[in-house]
Amino acid sequence: MKITDFLKQNILYLDGGMGTLLQEAGLAPGELPERWNLTHAAQVRAVHRAYFDAGSHVVSTNTFGANALKFSDAELEAIVKAAVENARAAAAESHATQPKWVALDIGPTGRMLRPYGDLDFEDAVAAFAKTVRLGVRYGVDLIFIETMNDSYETKAALLAAKESCDLPVFVSNAYGADGKLMTGADPAAMVALLEGMGADAVGVNCSLGPAALRGVVEQYLQCASVPVLLKPNAGLPRVTDGKTVYDVTPTVFADEVCDLVRCGVRAVGGCCGTTPAHIAVLRARGASIAPVPIEKKQITCVSSYTHAVVFDKAPVLIGERINPTGKKRFKEALRAGDMDYVRAEGLSQEERGVHVLDVNVGLPEIDEVRMLTDAVCELQAILDLPLQIDTSDPVAMEAALRRYNGKAMINSVNGKQESMDAVFPLAKKYGGLVVALTLDESGIPPRAEERVEIARRILAEAAKHGIDKKDLIFDPLALTVSADPAAAVETLRAVRMIRTELGCHASLGVSNVSFGLPARDAVNSTFFALALGEGLSAAIMNPYSAEMMKTYFAYRVLAAQDENCTDYVAFATAQPQAAAPVQVAASAAAGMEFGSELQHAIGKGLKDRAALLTSSLLQTVAPLTVIQDEIIPALNAVGEGFEKKSVYLPQLLMSAEAAKAAFEQIRSQMQGAAEPSRCAVVIATVRGDIHDIGKNIVKLLLENYGFAVTDLGRDVAPERVVEAVVCTHAPLVGLSALMTTTVPAMEQTVRALRAQAPWCKIMVGGAVLTKEYADAIGADHYAHDAMGAVRYAEQIAKEST
Amino acid sequence: MGVVLVREYATPSVARAEVLRYAGVCGDAPGLDRILDACLVEVADRLHCRVCYCEVPVTRYAALLDLGFLQTCSASLAKNLTGCTRAVAFAATLGLELDRLIARYATLSPTKALLLQAIGAATVEAVCDAFARELAEDAAKMGCVLRPRFSPGYGDLPLETQRAFFALLDPPRRIGLTLNESLLMSPTKSVTALIGIGARD
Incomplete structure (x- = not known):
């Protein structure tokens, strides 16, 4: 038996x-x-x-x-x-x-x-x-x-x-x-x-x-x-x-x-x-106990490395912002293989209260298989939200699903046979909640009944693969209401039919509905409210839209999903009140050891204030002048203080973060304008070493001093360092190692660089390293602290121009 | 020799000055209070302080020291264990959530990452101290005192002895602590060490 x-x-x-x-x-x-x-x-x-x-x-x-x-x-x-x-x-x-x-x-x-x-x-x-x-x-x-x-x-x-x-x-x-x-x-x-x-x-x-x-x-x-x-x-x-x-x-x-x-x-x-x-x-x-029958639980859910998100209770918010469509800076970051953007976007959507993060890194000119896998790994390392893997490439989908630490949302399948043949075997093998779009070979049918018909066909095909209907969530597609006045009405009807006739869950990408209209938020949030009223289970949405979040919290109160209105009250009281006027009074500068208000803010590491002051200065002063006359002098003063040991490492970092906040203001004002070309530096913690705090500190400072830093992360194989140096043709690479046991990996990396990127200078640093050690493994420079790394980089930048 | 046991500890409080020292501050550093407070609040419910330990015999054969699970000629350990006939080998960790938190802040706020790192370093020391205090109380009942903690990599005791500690204590299963090929531990805020138990001299 x-x-x-x-x-x-x-x-x-x-x-x-x-x-x-x-x-x-x-x-x-x-x-x-x-x-x-x-x-x-x-x-x-x-x-x-x-x-x-x-x-x-x-x-x-x-x-x-x-x-x-x-x-x-x-x-x-x-x-x-x-x-x-x-x-x-x-x-x-x-x-x-x-x-x-x-x-x-x-x-x-x-x-x-x-x-x-x-x-x-x-x-x-x-x-x-x-x-x-x-x-x-x-x-x-x-x-x-x-x-x-x-x-x-x-x-x-x-x-x-x-x-x-x-x-x-x-x-x-x-x-x-x-x-x-x-x-x-x-x-x-x-x-x-x-x-x-x-x-x-x-x-x-x-x-x-x-x-x-x-x-x-x-x-x-x-x-x-x-x-x-x-x-x-x-x-x-x-x-x-x-x-x-x-x-x-x-x-x-x-x-x-x-x-x-x-x-x-x-x-x-x-x-x-x-x-x-x-x-x-x-x-x-x-012996005398009768076995309790095992029941199918029909729970529609996804999970992360900590918890499951269940779709039966309250509407699930899926943050849509990790998607390069229409985002110039994100596209640049993806092309450069820089994951900071993805990480920051994930963290800030989490802060806004989404339950799931959509992850889409599709750009025609990048290796999507590698990029999507990297993005999933980076996000799940620092966030406990379940992910919705969003790609039309089945190879990238499989690579990402394999590495995902949980049960993912799979975005998406549709009624085309080719799509179902590609996606359902992956869902069966790796598990997942599949977002199913109600379109097929003939496109998106106009009427709700026809979309539901496609949904039925998708259900039947899924069943052939052994996929239960609880593991499908249908998206009946929000079309643009400015192009077709009946578009929203049909979609809403389809949501209701999916919920009541099929007994399935429904999701929508809400923002599409308002394309081409002014004040889109008003349309989106009202459409969202109507869809929630029809039983919408989840929405792919923009969590930075205050209107959408208001609708979500208000709906839950009205639908008896928010006991004692607790979440609503917390949300409403956390809303920013009318913005307080920026105080840039000269009096506050009294008794400062720095030359100006902004320099003081940077010198003292006041991040928010530095950003605020920079943005107000930019109304009257040219961006490059702000950099030359304000930010650089402040950074120099703090850097010198650190070298003279009157400023300690955490203070140096706070200043660096404040300067970074100031630079971000400048960058957003200069958007579109050509940025001055910056000297490239590649940095990494070597293979086998998982300590990266020192490397991260060096990165922050180098960026503030105007270097274009490619950060390869930690536990990085020599080949990857070489690949990045060759690709960026960087004149300088920085390697970090914390333990004696990882210094051999550093030596290997140095040898590989000498063979394949002979133009590149190599600086090394980390707890166990000394000048003697650095010489012994053939590095060009031993950076004894973060400022030391900056000074050497400045020297190399000067020599290479 | 024998049994490996596990103890869990509530997160011990750590002195701010100690944390700042680990963060590289060796004098007066104004302006750090608020951010340090924020970090302390953030880690408060994220640490899982666990220790696994085992008592081992200490036997000497001329220059060779036999601890049952480990045979070594380390002179510095021999000196540390002078007068001891037994010792306790242990591993302590704060759990993986702190590593995740530090990684979260790696790019968001390196200042916080640095301070969290320092809090971790101070806290794992405090956990070891709490564990050693309990051992000291037990030892005192038998008229014994403890030697200072001694870890792989101290003096001439090779870091490779980490492998013997892991073979003895099985920390991956007992407290979720692992050893990687470079002999680094994950979670990173962790300690392995020996504590000699000797007669009061």
Whole structure:
């Protein structure tokens, strides 16, 4: 019988702890338990056998840490082979009569994935895939991914399993006492991610005892449409007479687990500290419990690395601003491969209160596959909002979906067969909520009924791919009302029909409706209000539009979605009052050590004030004069203070930020005007090093001093540095390293640059570096602090002009 | 030798002067109060202070020091552990959220990134201190005192010994702390160290 069929009618009993029992049998601390499959096969078999005898249907092989990062290929194969044989032999030896299955156990790699660690996502996938293929070769019945405390690594393991075999895959995560994974995900986020990718059972193991995991398990039961599994610890360990003792006895353990089986958990066993005795009692006490049927939950949601956003409660706002259409500066940034713009736009939309971010970086002349993937990785590193991946290129879509740490929105599919053939397989494989546009080969039909007809066809085609209607959200397309007076009315009718007749969710890109009209905000926000009234579930919109945000918050109050009007009141009181007049009084300048009000603001690091003063100065003074007479003298004064040690690093940075704010004002006033050409500098933290604060400080200062900085980030391979230097033909590169262990990577980068970009001067810096070190690895200059880097860059700029 | 246990700590408060020192301020620095306050508020509920630890025996064979999980000829560690027959190996971390927060501010406000970094450095020290205080209380009951913390990379103890600490303590599973190939730890605000337990002399 297939285990997934068995689960439909029965409660599945798993095994208990392995590590604790092997330690009792003599496994030394620090010794790798996986090797015991070869060296102590009898002991490993005895543990498996004891679990089968106690009534476990499934035992997991002793392969928790068996992966290609820890073992050579030959040893890995020997270990997995022996591990499967040990479990199989135990199944054959045991006289217990229940059906028996052997699961390939897969634990975490113990390494952190990029960008916060150094393990690349694809390398993690490849490592897991190797173990899975060996498990399949030697005949396991299912894959059991367990004790994962990072959502991203869990995704890598599940992806590897799905790509390498057709066996059932169970996935279990380890939650802390705060009900979250170590890297932040809550149960709803994990269920969304794992179910989306096709896990056959999901659940919880390790960390705590069954009672302490109750809250987490209940959340699983509320969200999951697949069986929920549970393998808790026997409580918490403590030391008595030099031995580890767990505080939950088999009887208490069994009772607590049985309580959760009555709530709906369908597969149960134990983790650290549990023994065959725990399983035997659990099996006996669970015998009388009828399995609770598993219901499809029909939850439409997306998720990030922390949380899920559900579409059934209140309207979901999807920020539309990460899209180069009509944005000159964004296009420039994309062409230069500069991700600062994307990051800043993401952060500021988050601040405005959107729930999901649309990410579109499509420009004809760029490598969209790489750019979209980079944008997704950059955004998910610093933001916890789910992303909507927006591209018409299926290759870019797949690349981005693969790397996305959660269940994404997929923007978009439409009724054209070609589109459905391309997008649905991706949605099936990676999970996702698919935005479906109601257009097809003949275009966008004028009438609502026809658009709904297309929606029906899309639903039917999705079903063929095994995609549920809960994972589709229809966009019946807002057309321009100035071109067709009936456009808005038909779209609104279509929204209602999608909600009521199809029982599906609906989304709109609201802003299209007002093309060509003056005061577009008024039209957009009224259309938004009308669409919300028809049941609109989500809107792709501009969160900087005050009118749109007002409509959103007011609608939620009126639709009884904002208890006690809390959100509305918070929003309304946070609205800026009538702008206070700019005070540029000369009196405030009294007693300053700087030459003018603006210089004082920069010198003291008053960011907002520097911006305000600059914008008012620009009304009467030419931009270049403001730079020459105000900003540069202030920066110089602070820089000299830093060099003389009368100004400290944080103060230097505050001034630099204030100067940057002033420059931004100047830049926005000069838009369109040709900017003076700037000297290019490439900077990076070298491969293997994830510390980048020093590099970021140097970047900020260099930018203020007028350099065009290409920042490659941290953990950067030598080839990428060379590529950027060659591409920008920069006369100077700055490399940073914090640790002695990453200095070799710096040396490698220097060598690669010398070979392929011989014109380029190289300055190096970072905590462990010294002048001697810099000389030894062949750098041109050792920058002992940020100002030192600026001074050297100025010298190189002078020489290269 | 034996059991690896985990302790969690409420975020300890840190002295402002200490934070500023980590941020490179070594004198009077006006104008930093507001931004430092803002940073302190922002990190307050984002830190997850966790320690995992294990007691190990200390045995000497001439120049070789055997700690059960680690054999080393480090003279500086031998000196640090003078008079100790056991020690505690531990790993402490503040969790990944701080790294994310610092990355958020990397381009938004490098000043804040620098101060958050400094807060992290001061806080992880304070967590280690809190842990050591508890050990000291236990040790005192047995008439023992603690030696100063000693980490891989101190003196002549090679940084490579990080691998032995990780093999012993399994910090990825217990506290979400990992070691990368360059022997750097993620989350970055983390410490591994030994604390010798010796007789009062």
